[in-house]
Amino acid sequence: MTFVWESVVSALSLSMDAFAVALCIGACAVGDTYRTAFRVGAACGAFQFFMPFAGWFLGTYSLEYIASFDHWAAFGLLALVGGNMIRSSFSPEEVRDSAPMSVATLLYLALATSIDALAVGASFAMVDKPVSWLAVVAGLATGALCFAGVQVGRLAGCKLGKRAELVGGALLCSIGLNILRTHLWS
Numbered sequence: 514m515t516f517v518w519e520s521v522v523s524a525l526s527l528s529m530d531a532f533a534v535a536l537c538i539g540a541c542a543v544g545d546t547y548r549t550a551f552r553v554g555a556a557c558g559a560f561q562f563f564m565p566f567a568g569w570f571l572g573t574y575s576l577e578y579i580a581s582f583d584h585w586a587a588f589g590l591l592a593l594v595g596g597n598m599i600r601s602s603f604s605p606e607e608v609r610d611s612a613p614m615s616v617a618t619l620l621y622l623a624l625a626t627s628i629d630a631l632a633v634g635a636s637f638a639m640v641d642k643p644v645s646w647l648a649v650v651a652g653l654a655t656g657a658l659c660f661a662g663v664q665v666g667r668l669a670g671c672k673l674g675k676r677a678e679l680v681g682g683a684l685l686c687s688i689g690l691n692i693l694r695t696h697l698w699s
Contacts, residue, residue, distance in 0.1 A: 517646060519688060523633055524561075524650035526684035528658050530598055531557040531626040535659040538614065538622075539666020549614065550663035556619050558656025560627035562648050568634025569644035584696035587636035591689030594629040598682025640692055 535553050539546060630651055637644045 519642075519691070520646035521650050522684055523688055524647050524654055526595075526680075526682075526688070527561060527627075527630050527633060527651050528557075528655035529680060529682075529684075530601075530629065531561065531623070531655050532658040532662045534622055534626055535662025536666035539663035539668075541666075546663055546667050550660045552614075552619060553622075553663050554656040554658075554660035556623040557626060557659045558652045560623040561630050561655035562652025564627040564630035565634030565637070565644045565648040565651060568631035568636075569638045570634075571631075572635030572638025584640060584693055587639045588689040588693040590632040590636045591692070592686055594632050595682040595684070595686035595689065598629070599679055599686070600682075602676070602679035602682065636689075636692070640696075 535550075535557070538549065538553055633647065634644050637647060
């Protein structure tokens, strides 16, 4: 895979868990779904934009200590995040109430769905790849997908959310395998 392609696929994969959350928020939304969709898209998109930079920064400053096994660390981080997303896609749905979402709840969800972006940003640093493409595409894609997810969720309910999370997790695992393949067989 080329660098830009890896960045785009990683970014889209990272947005899947936020998209799954947005679908469920939409399914449970009361009142004006456009305002809710904008709030969810803006919060999740912002977190998905900044977290890869934070991860890349942390990964860059720890690079000299892990240079001999950086590809294994990148693979491990991506496999862990992707595996958790896959595992989560098979867990039963949680019961959600129909109360309006508070700012604190929204920020918690945005942070929780962007922790994987921190790990992926660190993995980009470990394999000496710039993170800016990943951050920009992840932020924009997540914002747009979350906006759309709330709207679609209002129509389709939470059933699609688990499938989106499964696809996102599988893509993250495959990118981790590709990093491992390129370091071990090149």
